[in-house]
Amino acid sequence: MFFRKSASLPTADEALPGRAERPFRLAEHHLVLDAPLEAPVPDGYEEAIFGLGCFWGAEEVFWKVPGVWSTSVGYAGGHTPNPTYDEVCSGRTGHTEAVRVVYDPAQVAYADLVRVFFEVHDPTQGMRQGNDQGTQYRSAIYYTTAEQEATAHRLIAAYQPELTARGYGEITTEVAPAPTYYYAEDAHQQYLQKNPYGYRCHSATGVPVPTVA
DSSP, rough: OOOOOOOOOTTTTTTTOOSSSOOOOOSSSOOOTBBBBBBOOTTTEEEEEESSOOOHHHHHHTSSSTTTTEEEEEESSSSSSOOHHHHTTTOOOOOOOEEEEEEOTSSSSSHHHHHHHHSSSSOOSEEEEEEEEEEEEEEEEEEEHHHHHHHHHHHHHHHHHHHHTTTTTOOOEEEEEEEOOOEGGGTEEEEEEEHSSOOOOOOOOOOOOOOOO
16 A cells, blocks of 8 residues: 555556466455345345455445345456556556445445445546555446446446545546446455555545435
8 A cells, every 4th residue: 555656557568477277276255245246136126336445445335234144356448468566556457446345236236336336435536446546546436237327327426426526536536338347356356354454544524415316
C-alpha cells in the first residue's frame, strides 16, 4: 500500500502478456460465509462486481451485508489474462482491484449494494483511493444486467448533487459491462478474516445516498 503509481491506464499493446491459466490455487470455501468460492451463481441469485480501492476492506464490507451469499476479491477491467497481484500493482495490466458479490435479490436489492459502494469510499478521486495511488485503486461498477446498469446511472445522477454540496468533485466511477473477472491469490481472499488487525481504508463519506429504486 501507499505506493505512487502511474495514473494512466496501459493500452492492450502496452499491457503485460499474462498467461493462459491461473498461476495459483484457491481455497474451496468462503471463510466467513462458507459458500463455494468459485461455484456458479445459484438459480435466482445475481452477481455484482465493484471496484472501490483496496479490495481487502471492500470485501469485508460486502460480506457483512444481509442477503449476500458469497464474496471474493479479484482483478477486473484490464487487459492481462490471469494476472498476479504484483503485476496488477505495477499498473501494467489495466485491472482494478475488484470485489465479486453473489447475492439473493429477494433479500437485498442491487440498489442497496450500490448505496453501500458509494457510502464507504470516495468515488471522486480518479486513479486513487485515499493514500493508495494507482490505476488498480480506481472506482468501478461492472454491471451484469441492463437493470444493474440503469440503477448504477440513476444513483450516480442522484448522488452527484449531494457530493457537490459537500465540496466533493465529479464522480469518476467507471461504469461498464462486467469484464472477465480474475480471482486474486488465496492470501487475499477474506484477508481481514485471516488478519483481523490488517489494513482497512473504507469509511463513510458522510454523504447518504438518496433513495432511488
